[in-house]
Amino acid sequence: MTRILVFANQQGDSLSSGAKEALAFGSRLASSTGGEVRSVTLGPLAEAGAREAIANGASIAYTISNPLLTEYDVELFVNSIHTVFEQSGSDILILSFDKIGKDLVGRIATRAGASAITEVVNYSANSDKVSWIRPIYGDKAFGEYSTTRPKVVVGIRQKSQDVIVQDETSKGEIIEVDYAPSEEMIVTKLVVKIQAALSDIRLEDARIIISGGRGLGGPEGFTELQVLANLLGGTVGASRAACDAGWVPSNLQVGQTGAVVAPDLYIAVGISGASQHLAGITNAKTVVAINTDPEATIFKRANIGVVADYKSVIQALTEKLKKVLV
Amino acid sequence: MHIVVCLKQVLDPEITPKYFKIDPDTNRPENSDTDLVLDSFAENALELAIQLRDKVPGATVTALCLGDEESEEVLRRALAFTANAAVRVWDEEWENLDGQAVGHILAQTIKSLGGAQLVLTGYQASDIEEGLVGPVMAEELGIPCVTLVSELEVEENSAKATVEVEGGYAVVSVATPAVFTIISSESNVPRLPKVKDIRLARSKPITLLESEDLNLDRESCQPGVKLERAYVLNREVACEVLPGDDGAELASELADRLLALKIL
Ligand SMILES: Cc1cc2nc3c(=O)[nH]c(=O)nc-3n(C[C@H](O)[C@H](O)[C@H](O)COP(=O)(O)OP(=O)(O)OC[C@H]3O[C@@H](n4cnc5c(N)ncnc54)[C@H](O)[C@@H]3O)c2cc1C
C-alpha cells in the first residue's frame, strides 16, 4: 500500500488552490494504487485546514499548530514537513510546485534521501510501480520518469489538476504532531511585502482574453486590444516578447513563465505560438489567431484563423461587434 | 567576496516546434548537437553576478558548469561577460544525472573552490525545468536558499533579496553565505559583451575538475529519477482559416463566428 502525504498549504484559514490540486492528485493516485492520502497543515489555523483537507480526500490530517508557523518561513516549513514525512512513514510526499513549493521540494527530498520530481501533471500506475509524467523542453514534449529511491517528493505543476468537489461529510482523524520548531531556525527575515497592483480582472479568472505579441509592433496596438477587451468584458494579455519590449507590464504575460489561463475565448494577435506561450493556454476553449504569417505555429493551436495584418482587422472587428452588442 | 554562478548549457528553447523531434532510442531531442545555448535564467544570474562584483571592491566571480567539453561555450560566454574564473566539472559517467545529483556535485565543487559568499543559479533551466539544483545545493552546503529572486543587494554578512511571492513581491534579508535562484527582471538583462572581451575570453584558462578531484558521495551521484520515455504530444487543432484577404471582410466574418459561439 502506498502511503501518500500531501502538504496542504493555507492562505488565511482556507486551503490554497495549489493545495487542493495536490490533494486531488493524491486522491487519484491513491485510488489507482490502493493507497491512502494523509495531509499536513501548519500554523495556528492548521485545524481548519485539516478539516478542509479531509473534505478534499485526506483520511488522516496531521497538524502542527505552533504560532511560529503563522507566516511562511522556508526553514521552519522544511523542518516541519520533513518531520511529518518521516514520522508518518509515508512513501510519497506531494506538494504544489507553486512559489512556496519551489523552495521546498528539493530541500525536503535531499534531507529525506528521497527522489525529487517537479512540474508533474500526471502519473501512470502499474501494480505498485508509479511513473511520473511531466512536460519537458518548454512544453514541446512529455517525459515519463521512474524513481530510483524508496521515497519520492513530488511537485505538482500549478493549474494542471481538476480539484475535487468537497465533501463536508467525509470523516477523518486529526492528529497534532508533537514537534516544536524554534525561532533560532529562522534565517530569512521579511523586510517588506508589496502587493502587486491588480488589474480589474485577473488574467487567471478572465473568460475572454485578447493577447498581443511582438507583431503589434509597439504599445499603441495594445490600446486597440484594450478597447475590444472592454467591449467584450474581457481583459488584455501579452506574450513574453511584448512584455520584454516594455510595451505592457510583465504581469500581463501569458505562458509557462507567466499566467496560466483557461478562458472560454482566447484571441492571439501578432503572436507566433512558441511552445512556452502555448503552455499557458492549454485549457483555453476557443482560440482565435490573427497573424500575417500563414505558417505561424499559432495556427496549429487555433480553432479559427485570420491571416491578415491586425491593424486592418481589430478596429473593424470592434466596430462591428459594437453595433451588435451595445 | 567570492561569487559562484552556476551555468547550464541547454537546447535552444526557441527552436521551432516543427524541427523538434525526440529520438526514441535515446529519449533525447534529435537536434541536441546543434542549437545549444546558455540557459536563459542562468544568464540572468551571470549578469547579476557581474553587476554585484563591480560594486564590491575585490570581489570575484567564478562561473561553474557541469558538462562535457562542448559546454565550455557557456563558460567562454561568462568570461566574455568578464567573469574572473571559469570551472568545468565532468566525468564520462555523468551522462544521465538529475537535478539532485547535479546539485550534490556542484555543492562539492564549490566546497573544493573554498566556498562562496553568494551562489547564484537560474530558477529553472529552460530544458527540463527541474528547479532543483539551487535548493539542493543549499541543503548540501547547509546554507539558506532564497528562490525566485529578481534583485539582490549585498551587505557585509547578509544580503537583501527581492523575491516573487504569491500575489506580489517581498524583500527579504538573509544571512550569507546563501544560494539565490534568479528570475529575469529589468535589472538583470544580459549585456552584449564587448568585442574586445569576447576575444580575450578565447584565450583565458578554464579549469577542469573530475570526480577524483572532489569529495563525492557515490550514492548522491546516482540520479533519483530516470527518464523512461519521452514523446512529442501532437496537440494540433484543425484550424478553420477564414477565406479572403480584405481586413474589413475578415473582421466581419470573424465577428459572426464569435457571436455564433455564444460566449460574448
Ligand atoms: C525559459 C523561457 C520561458 C518563456 N516563457 C514564456 C512565456 O511564459 N510566455 C511567452 O509568451 N513566451 C515565453 N517565452 C518566449 C517564447 O519562446 C517566445 O520567444 C515568445 O513567446 C515570442 O513572442 P511573440 O509570439 O510575441 O513574438 P514572435 O515570435 O516574434 O512572433 C510575432 C508574430 O507576429 C506576427 N506579426 C507580425 N506583424 C504582424 C501584424 N502586423 N499583424 C499580425 N501579426 C503580425 C508574426 O508573423 C509573428 O508570428 C519563454 C522563453 C524561454 C526561453
Ligand SMILES: Nc1ncnc2c1ncn2[C@@H]1O[C@H](COP(=O)(O)O)[C@@H](O)[C@H]1O
Ligand atoms: N549542469 C549544470 N551546470 C551548472 N549549473 C547548472 C547545471 N544544471 C543546472 N544548473 C543551474 O541550476 C539552475 C536550475 O536548473 P534546474 O534545477 O536543472 O532547473 C540553472 O539555471 C543553472 O543555473
